[in-house]
Amino acid sequence: MTKKSRIYTRTGDHGSSGLANGERRSKTDQRFVAIGALDEFNAVLGIVCSQLTDPLLKQQIEILQKQVFIAGAELALAKETRITDEHLLVVEKMIDHHDAALPRMTHFILPGGCAAGATLHHARSLCRRAECEALHLKQQEEVNSHLMRYLNRLSDLLFVLARHVNQQLGEPETKWIP
Numbered sequence: 001m002t003k004k005s006r007i008y009t010r011t012g013d014h015g016s017s018g019l020a021n022g023e024r025r026s027k028t029d030q031r032f033v034a035i036g037a038l039d040e041f042n043a044v045l046g047i048v049c050s051q052l053t054d055p056l057l058k059q060q061i062e063i064l065q066k067q068v069f070i071a072g073a074e075l076a077l078a079k080e081t082r083i084t085d086e087h088l089l090v091v092e093k094m095i096d097h098h099d100a101a102l103p104r105m106t107h108f109i110l111p112g113g114c115a116a117g118a119t120l121h122h123a124r125s126l127c128r129r130a131e132c133e134a135l136h137l138k139q140q141e142e143v144n145s146h147l148m149r150y151l152n153r154l155s156d157l158l159f160v161l162a163r164h165v166n167q168q169l170g171e172p173e174t175k176w177i178p
Contacts, residue, residue: 018046020076030137031075037130038072044123051116054168055162060094064154067091071147075134091153098157098164106176113166120162127155 013058016024017032025031052058064167067087112119131151137143166173 010025020073021078023078027156030133030140031078033082034130034133034137035072035075037126037133038068038075041123041130042068042072044119044126048119048123049099051119052165053166057165060174061161063090064157067150071150072146075137075176077178078141081144083150083168085146087150088118088153091150091157094152095157095160097162102163102167103139105171109163110174111162112174112175113170113171114140117169117171118167120158120165123157126153127151129148131155142156 015027015067017027018024019031042065045061045068049058049061052061059113067090069081070082070087074080111119111125113121134143134148134151138148163173
């Protein structure tokens with residue numbers, strides 16, 4: 001019988017953690033901050049999945065979750081490139097597909113709508129934060145340029161998906177009028 005591994009290791013009890021390559025760094029290191037931002041973002045995508053009833057859209061969000069997990073793994077590996085142009089193309093195709101069915105925007109809109117739409121807006125804001133944390137990291141260390149473009153495009157997709165879900169459920173968009 002195989003012995004089950006413990007969830008706790010005690011190796012981080014003094015404020016350091018290990019990258020996938022074995023290197024130990026402070027938990028406040030910018031690389032861990034960026035990884036944490038991606039993790040938080042991915043968790044909210046999981047909340048979105050729990051709110052969706054459309055199986056195709058749920059499947060698309062799960063694809064995004066897997067890609068975001070790959071992005072986090074890339075940051076944890078510190079030197080390996082995992083996010084490629086192929087990942088960008090998947091996101092761009094999703095944007096084009098969902099945006100084609102949406103009415104043209106004439107105003108800025110306030111985040112909100114149904115629970116899934118509002119949560120997609122929340123996920124979009126967390127994606128932007130993850131992108132900013134990765135940019136901070138890029139100022140200190142090398143970061144895959146595909147990853148940076150991917151995160152930028154992904155937040156655009158989440159905006160489109162929020163509009164799409166709200167439209168599907170008949171939720172009106174609240175225009176921001178200064």
